[in-house]
Amino acid sequence: MMQEPFFQDKKILVIEQSPKTVNDRTWCFWEKEAGLFEPIVHHRWQTLRFYSGSFSKEFSISPYQYKMIRGIDLYALVKKTAAAHTNVEWRQEKVTAITTENELALVTTDKASYTAEYVFNSIHFGDIMQHPLGAQKGSRDVYLLQHFKGWVIETTEPVFDAAKATFMDFRVSQEQGTTFFYVLPASPTTALVEYTLFTEKLLPPEAYDEALKGYIESYLKLKNYTIQHEEFGVIPMTNHRFPLQQGRVVYTGIAGGQAKGSSGYAFRFIQKRAEAIVRSLAACKQIDLHHSFTNSKFALYDSVLLQVLAKRKMPGSEIFAAIFRHNPPQRVLRFLDNESSLLDDLQIMRSVPTAVFLPAALQELTGKGSTFTG
């Protein structure tokens, strides 16, 4: 990874509280070309499976590839890349405050204070379990939690087809809200099996383990396996528009609202914003981020879907089944990546019941409040 010339004479300080030595997450995303993280792609698939009570299908996503990156590999790559540049310094400190004034950003940590031309902040200082507006939250403000637990399991016999990944399997109880599993085999004997829910509250810890055990036994038909690794995560699914930038503080990641409201996917959106920031700095030496028309269009779609899910107007399993049944997977992936054309969007909209989605869309478009401005 090369540095843009603009950055070569800048001092870049990374302040991170953790040593980043734990494999705490696995990222999956899709792309057509070889991406920035190609050397650390752990596994990739071009055939995905979708299952629900009413519709199941196996499909090729070519020219896309569904790629998996392990957290630990990304942390190691970032540290190695940083170490190769003498202008990048890494300090293990806990940030306690970030402010901006007079064309500068100010960072306070448990050990020191810093000023900088820009701060790129990925720390969510609020409580991830709560809507940022707290009690001020309006009736159209949706804040669901996407929570998931995953196990990397290993078997002694070869049982998985490592060329095919289960993208979503909704054939499980939908009682709590939208609930699905995904299964990502990295070899004939290992797979990441993940239990995912979109609901308002977390489950008791043992409920995730019971569900994982049940799914592995009932659907993967496995009794003998060992758990090599586990991960747990919570991502906000909301129509709240997080600030992109305040003065010299630029928000990135979940703190910058980059988890897509209706899917929770964030990895590609984070990379795309990082690229936009680098381009902007290289071209005009400053950053002026704002929500584009395209951003606002997809925020509207996300909000409509979130309203339907949160108010339980139609089960998420049926919505995703209808979308996958009536559209080629490439169009669905473009749509989920906020890269679909207006024609794509209309075709996706035609696949879901107008009687459910039109009232929700009209409510969004005519409702008061600032949810879709900006």
Ligand SMILES: Cc1cc2nc3c(=O)[nH]c(=O)nc-3n(C[C@H](O)[C@H](O)[C@H](O)COP(=O)(O)OP(=O)(O)OC[C@H]3O[C@@H](n4cnc5c(N)ncnc54)[C@H](O)[C@@H]3O)c2cc1C
């Ligand atoms: C288990 C898991 C699996 C996921 N899988 C996917 C996936 O498959 N695909 C996808 O698109 N998205 C996925 N996501 C969502 C999203 O991509 C990740 O959450 C991603 O890591 C978000 O990046 P971020 O920079 O916002 O936060 P983080 O990666 O969490 O980075 C924030 C950093 O800030 C540090 N920090 C926090 N507070 C302080 C402080 N006060 N001082 C100093 N440092 C601090 C933390 O240690 C951390 O390193 C997943 C999330 C999780 C949790």
